[in-house]
Amino acid sequence: MVTMTDKTTVRTERVTATREAILTAAERLFAEYGVFAVSNRQVSEAAGQGNNAAVGYHFGTKADLVRAIIRKHTERVERLRARMVARTGESTDVRDWVACLIRPQTEHLAALGSPTWFGRFAAQVMTDPVLRQVMAEESLGQPALMRTIEGFQRSLPNLPPEVRAERGDMARQLMVHMVAERERALAEDTPTPRATWHDAATGLIDALTGLWLAPVTGGPASAQ
Numbered sequence: 001m002v003t004m005t006d007k008t009t010v011r012t013e014r015v016t017a018t019r020e021a022i023l024t025a026a027e028r029l030f031a032e033y034g035v036f037a038v039s040n041r042q043v044s045e046a047a048g049q050g051n052n053a054a055v056g057y058h059f060g061t062k063a064d065l066v067r068a069i070i071r072k073h074t075e076r077v078e079r080l081r082a083r084m085v086a087r088t089g090e091s092t093d094v095r096d097w098v099a100c101l102i103r104p105q106t107e108h109l110a111a112l113g114s115p116t117w118f119g120r121f122a123a124q125v126m127t128d129p130v131l132r133q134v135m136a137e138e139s140l141g142q143p144a145l146m147r148t149i150e151g152f153q154r155s156l157p158n159l160p161p162e163v164r165a166e167r168g169d170m171a172r173q174l175m176v177h178m179v180a181e182r183e184r185a186l187a188e189d190t191p192t193p194r195a196t197w198h199d200a201a202t203g204l205i206d207a208l209t210g211l212w213l214a215p216v217t218g219g220p221a222s223a224q
Contacts, residue, residue, distance in 0.1 A: 019067050021047040026055070027069050031120035036130060037065060057192050066131055070138045073108065080104035082144040086153065095209040097152035100144075100175075102201050102208070105179065110197035119183035123176050156212060163216050171208055178204050 025046035029038040039056040040062070045201040047054070059065040083102040088096050109116050125131045139145060159167070182200050185192045 005098065009107065013052050015058075018047075018049065018054065019113050020063075022040060022049070022055055022058055023069055023072060026065055027121050028117045030066070030069075030124055035128065063134055066125060067138060069108045069118075069121065069127070070135055074138050074142060076140045077104045077108045080107050081142070081148060085144050085147050085151075091151065093154045094152065094212055097148055097155055098205050098208045098212070099201075100148040101152070102175065102205050103198075104200040106197040106204075108180070109183065114121035115187035116183055117187075119176075119179040123180035126172075126176050128150050159216065169209055170211060174204065174208060174211070 042050045
C-alpha cells in the first residue's frame with residue numbers, strides 16, 4: 001500500500017532531481033555562451049524538461065537561477081576554506097591568506113572531475129554589474145571567507161589606498177580568469193602550464209603574493 005508519506009517522498013525526490021538537472025544545465029550553458037545569451041527554454045531543453053516554464057517555476061528570475069548556482073558551489077568551497085582557515089590560525093604571512101583564498105576553489109574543482117564549468121561560469125557572471133553583485137552577496141557573507149579577508153588585510157604591508165585598490169583589481173582578474181582558462185583548457189583537452197589543480201593553485205598563489213608584496217614605484221598621482 002502506497003501511503004501519503006511515500007507519495008510525498010517520491011515527489012520531493014523528483015523535484016530535487018529536476019532542480020539539480022536545471023542547475024547543471026544552466027551552469028554549463030551560461031559558462032559556454034554567457035548568461036544572457038541563453039534562454040530559459042534552452043536551459044529547460046538541456047535539462048530534459050518538456051515544460052519550457054520549468055526554470056521559472058523552480059527558480060524564478062534568471063538572477064535567482066544564477067544565485068542558486070553560486071550558492072551550490074559556495075557552500076562546498078566554504079567548508080574547505082573553514083578547515084584551511086582553522087589551520088592557518090593567526091598567521092601574518094600574506095601567502096598563507098592568499099592560499100586560503102585560492103586553494104578551496106581549486107580543490108573543489110579538482111574534486112568535481114573534468115569537465116567542470118563553475119570557473120567559466122564565474123568569469124561570465126563577473127562581467128555583468130548586476131550578477132557580479134549577486135556573486136558578491138553570496139560569497140562575502142561566508143564566515144570563513146570573511147575571516148580570510150580580515151587575516152589577509154591584516155598581513156598586508158602599508159600600501160597607499162590607490163595602490164591597494166589597483167592591486168585588488170589586478171588580483172581579482174587573475175583569480176577569476178586564470179581558473180577559467182585552466183578549466184577551459186581541460187574541457188578542450190589542450191595543454192596546461194601545470195599538471196594538476198593543486199600545482200595550478202601554487203603558481204597562482206605565488207603570483208598573487210608577489211603582486212601584493214611588490215615595491216611601489218612612484219604612484220598614480222605622479223604619472224601625468
